[in-house]
Amino acid sequence: MVRPFSLDDLKIVIFYTGKVIITVGLIMLIPLFVGLAFAEWPAAVDFLLSVALTLSVGYIFLIVGKTDKIPKLFHSMLIASISWLVAMVLSGVPYYLSGHMASFLDACFDTMSGYTTTGLCMIRDLDHISIALNTWRHLITYTGGQGIIVLALTFLIIPTSGAYKMMVGEGKDEHLQPNVRNTAIQIWKISLIYLIIGTLVLSIAGYLSGIKPVMAFMNGLWIFMSAWSTGGFAPYSQNILYYHSLAFYVITLIISILGSFNFALHNAIWSGNRKEAWKNIEVRSFVTTLSITSIIAIAGLAYKKVYTNILSFFTIVFYQVVSAHTTTGLSNIYSVTFVKEWGDVGMTAIILAMAIGGSAASTAGGFKGIRMGIVFKGLIHEVKKVLYPEQAVVSTKIHHIKDMVLDDSMVKNAALIMVFYVFTYMLGAVVDTAYGHPFIQSLFESVSLASNSGLSCGITNYTNPALMKIVGIFQMWAGRLEFMAVFVLFGSIIMLIFGKRNIAK
Amino acid sequence: MKRIYSILLLLILFISAFFFLNIKPAFGKIVSLQELIENSKTYDGKTVTCRGEVIGDIMVRKDGVWINIEDNGVAMGVFVPNEIYDSGINIKYTGGYKAQGDIVQVEGVFNRTCGEHNGEMDIHALKISVVQEGHPYDLKISKNRVIMAVLMIFVLSILMYIYHRPSLKSKNNNKDNHNNHLTLN
Numbered sequence: 188m189v190r191p192f193s194l195d196d197l198k199i200v201i202f203y204t205g206k207v208i209i210t211v212g213l214i215m216l217i218p219l220f221v222g223l224a225f226a227e228w229p230a231a232v233d234f235l236l237s238v239a240l241t242l243s244v245g246y247i248f249l250i251v252g253k254t255d256k257i258p259k260l261f262h263s264m265l266i267a268s269i270s271w272l273v274a275m276v277l278s279g280v281p282y283y284l285s286g287h288m289a290s291f292l293d294a295c296f297d298t299m300s301g302y303t304t305t306g307l308c309m310i311r312d313l314d315h316i317s318i319a320l321n322t323w324r325h326l327i328t329y330t331g332g333q334g335i336i337v338l339a340l341t342f343l344i345i346p347t348s349g350a351y352k353m354m355v356g357e358g359k360d361e362h363l364q365p366n367v368r369n370t371a372i373q374i375w376k377i378s379l380i381y382l383i384i385g386t387l388v389l390s391i392a393g394y395l396s397g398i399k400p401v402m403a404f405m406n407g408l409w410i411f412m413s414a415w416s417t418g419g420f421a422p423y424s425q426n427i428l429y430y431h432s433l434a435f436y437v438i439t440l441i442i443s444i445l446g447s448f449n450f451a452l453h454n455a456i457w458s459g460n461r462k463e464a465w466k467n468i469e470v471r472s473f474v475t476t477l478s479i480t481s482i483i484a485i486a487g488l489a490y491k492k493v494y495t496n497i498l499s500f501f502t503i504v505f506y507q508v509v510s511a512h513t514t515t516g517l518s519n520i521y522s523v524t525f526v527k528e529w530g531d532v533g534m535t536a537i538i539l540a541m542a543i544g545g546s547a548a549s550t551a552g553g554f555k556g557i558r559m560g561i562v563f564k565g566l567i568h569e570v571k572k573v574l575y576p577e578q579a580v581v582s583t584k585i586h587h588i589k590d591m592v593l594d595d596s597m598v599k600n601a602a603l604i605m606v607f608y609v610f611t612y613m614l615g616a617v618v619d620t621a622y623g624h625p626f627i628q629s630l631f632e633s634v635s636l637a638s639n640s641g642l643s644c645g646i647t648n649y650t651n652p653a654l655m656k657i658v659g660i661f662q663m664w665a666g667r668l669e670f671m672a673v674f675v676l677f678g679s680i681i682m683l684i685f686g687k688r689n690i691a692k
Numbered sequence: 693m694k695r696i697y698s699i700l701l702l703l704i705l706f707i708s709a710f711f712f713l714n715i716k717p718a719f720g721k722i723v724s725l726q727e728l729i730e731n732s733k734t735y736d737g738k739t740v741t742c743r744g745e746v747i748g749d750i751m752v753r754k755d756g757v758w759i760n761i762e763d764n765g766v767a768m769g770v771f772v773p774n775e776i777y778d779s780g781i782n783i784k785y786t787g788g789y790k791a792q793g794d795i796v797q798v799e800g801v802f803n804r805t806c807g808e809h810n811g812e813m814d815i816h817a818l819k820i821s822v823v824q825e826g827h828p829y830d831l832k833i834s835k836n837r838v839i840m841a842v843l844m845i846f847v848l849s850i851l852m853y854i855y856h857r858p859s860l861k862s863k864n865n866n867k868d869n870h871n872n873h874l875t876l877n
Contacts, residue, residue: 227789232837239844246851253855284837314747314762317789397751397758423748423760425767431751431758433810499811519812521729521766528732 192683198252199262200269205248207270210339211277212241214330215323218281222319230317233284241277264675267336271664274335275299278327285320287311289649292656297324299660302331303667304550306419306516306641309649309656313424318405321422325412331667332416332446332550333378337371377453378415385411385442392434410435410517414442416550419516419641427517436502439517440509447473447513447545449557451588468564468585469546469556473512476559480540481508487532504533507642511540514552516641525644526628534631534644541640542612552639552666554608557587558601565598607670611637611662618658619646637662725766728802732813736804742815743797743823744768747787761796762787770798771809772817785826795824 215238222231258266278301279294288294293309300307301324310316330338390407394400406422413420423429427439445453452470455463464470484504488494494503503520510517525534544553568583575581583593591597615633620626624646632646636659647659665673723740744761751758756773772781787793800817803809808816 227831228833229831229837230789232833232841236837236841236844239841239848243844243848243851246848246855250851250855312765314767314787315789397753398749402749423767424762424765425760425769428769428812429748429760429767431769431771431809431812431814436810494805494811496805496807496811498807499805502810502812503805519810521813523729524732524813527730 192679195254195256196262198254199256199258200265201248201252202254203252203258203262203266204270204273205245205252207266207335207339208241208245208248208273208277210335211274212238212245214326214338215241215278215281217326218319218323221322222317225318227317227319230281230285230319233281234319234323236284237277237280240280244273244277261675264672265679268664268668268672268676270335271299271302271668274302275660275664278302278323281320281323282310285316287313287316287320292653293649296656296660298327299663300641301327301418301420302335303639303663304328304332304416304418304514304552304641305636305639305663305667306413307636307643307647307659308420309647311649313422321409322405324420325409325418325422328416328418328420329378329382329412332418333374337374373454374450377450377457381415381442381445382408382411385415385438388438389435392432392438393430396430396432396434406430410439411442414439414515414517415446417443417446417513417515417545417552417639418550419510419518421517426519428519433502436506436519439515440506443513443515443517444509446515447549447551449546449548449587451548452546455588463588466586468560468587472556472560472563473546476543476556477508477512477540480512480536480543481505483539484508484533484536487536488529491528491530491532493528493530493533507537508540511537511640511642512543512545514541514544514638514640516635518642522643522645525631525642531627534627537642538631538634541634541638541642542608544638544640552637554605554638558605560585561593561597561601562605564593565601568593568598604669608637608666611665615658615662618655622652622655633662637666639663639666722797725761725763725768728768729766729813732802732804735802738802739799739818740802740815741797741799742768742770743795745787745795745826746783746785746793750783750786759783759796761798762793769809769812769814770800770817770820771806771814772820776817776820781820781822783822785828787826789829790831791828792826794822794826797821797823 215234219231219234219238222228222234275295275298278298279288279291282288282294282297283291287310288297289309289311297308297310299305306328386404386407388407389410390404393403393406396403398406409420409422410427412418419426421427421429427435449467449469452463452467481504484507485500488504489500494500506519509515525537529537542553543559544555545551547555547557564583564585568581571581571583584590585593612630612634615636616626616630619629619632624632628644628646631642631644634640635642636647721741722743723735725742725744728735728740728742742761742763744763744767747760747762747767756771757777759770759772760767761770781796783794783796785791785793797820798815798817799819800815802815804813805811806814806816
């Protein structure tokens with residue numbers, strides 16, 4: 188029996204979406220101040236207009252949906268999925284006003300890419316954009332990495348059990364603290380402490396690389412936001428290659444690995460439980476799959492003699508594999524190099540790494556280490572059951588913060604989400620192939636989008652047909668929210684259309 | 693005589709090939725950065741001539757200077773050793789939001805994976821010169837956008853007032869509470 192979709196339901200969804208929009212509008216004040224500080228007057232006006240528009244839309248939502256009712260799981264999933272779409276559109280306004288986008292759809296693609304920490308972009312003439320817009324690009328990715336709703340929960344939304352469900356809808360299903368607001372605050376505390384340290388270290392590296400102090404700081408801030416959020420945006424078209432600095436490679440490598448780990452793991456280590464770093468199933472899964480994909484890439488490229496210098500295998504090949512596996516997408520090679528030089532073996536290694544991705548409840552995308560670990564352990568469990576005597580009780584444990592006994596439902600859930608990811612990976616690959624791109628390249632780009640990685644072999648471009656862009660936006664959005672919130676939204680729309688959920692008082 | 697005719701014929705064919713097949717001599721030819729990255733194996737270790745706009749920062753290092761040049765949407769790092777950089781190149785503008793950078797012509801060795809610089813793809817300059825000076829952009833504020841922004845702020849103020857004003861219901865409640873308070877007194 189499907190519950191009816193009442194006006195109260197609609198009001199709850201609109202009201203809480205409004206709160207998230209207000210949060211986005213308030214974050215937009217930061218690039219406005221940056222524009223003023225750097226005397227970028229036209230950019231500052233664009234941001235002023237965008238802030239006023241975003242806050243106005245947010246207040247319209249609040250007025251229309253004003254309610255004191257608490258969201259339940261169903262509402263929370265809808266709030267999460269709709270908020271991300273509305274945030275994408277409104278955040279695209281300053282992009283579009285900048286004149287660097289070929290269309291508003293491209294602006295939406297870039298903002299969705301930012302919020303989902305993907306890092307692929309359609310922006311034209313990136314090397315000439317304002318400091319304000321660059322700040323906005325990286326701020327979007329930083330906010331999206333921790334979660335827009337997590338941010339709204341910290342400041343604007345009353346902490347309730349329903350609020351926790353909104354976080355689940357956003358893919359952050361970890362209770363770091365007993366209270367939901369404290370959990371949100373703890374996520375931000377971890378991120379902000381890393382932000383201060385990371386920005387400082389990268390600013391010093393930038394200054395020592397020959398960049399002037401103020402811009403060294405801005406570059407340090409941007410690159411930290413990008414690496415920590417496993418985003419992959421960079422302020423210049425050459426991406427991380429712009430800096431020509433080994434220090435930048437090493438620091439961003441470390442930051443992106445840290446960013447790809449579960450916030451619960453960070454929290455455990457910060458609380459003094461250092462052993463968790465070695466015992467955690469996600470860390471073990473990450474180390475195993477990173478080693479396998481690195482060996483494939485290094486062996487494949489060594490065999491093809493693409494790189495002959497030993498240092499290149501670390502600075503280029505290993506860097507790319509880590510960037511793919513953490514779903515960061517920072518790159519120190521050109522897109523075309525994947526196709527022209529890395530070839531099928533190298534690209535396959537990167538596709539595998541991107542598809543697996545980082546940890547759950549982190550800033551990373553992909554299948555997630557915990558699901559890989561659970562499915563692998565589930566497989567071993569099944570083999571054991573066959574090999575052991577029938578009377579034997581086979582029990583398998585996994586360790587994630589605490590020891591848990593592996594049961595069938597855990598394996599089923601993990602496998603189901605992985606199947607959804609595979610479908611989403613294939614969807615983009617089929618569409619790109621239909622537009623005439625070779626299959627391996629299409630799969631590369633598609634996996635990059637749906638796993639929110641951001642590495643490109645050159646397909647993503649502002650000249651692409653609208654359908655490819657729309658499918659790309661869908662892949663990034665569905666992959667980031669881990670499907671459930673998206674399914675609830677589509678389910679609600681279908682129910683409304685076919686009349687099974689009628690809006691009734 | 694036959695040999696002379698043969699040589700002449702070959703020469704005519706060779707020159708014709710230049711015109712009809714549009715083959716240009718390798719030396720001095722300006723190669724686009726796109727062509728370099730797409731055919732990196734062909735150009736690896738060879739001396740090439742490129743042109744591009746200087747963008748971002750000029751990064752001074754111990755043994756030289758890094759500049760990044762952009763040509764038709766593709767950017768690449770050029771390492772200019774100190775002796776070449778100090779010999780008189782004067783880059784006035786670097787490309788960014790506020791300026792179009794100087795266009796430089798670089799003659800240098802192209803490296804597909806540079807052994808000196810972390811395996812990056814780069815060019816080590818042998819000669820560099822500014823061929824076209826950049827200029828600051830005329831960044832004008834759009835009047836229409838300012839008007840729109842002011843209007844939006846006005847709309848926002850009204851919406852904020854509507855949302856945050858005490859509702860009639862809570863006003864009445866407050867009034868009742870106040871009256872009760874007075875009665876009790």
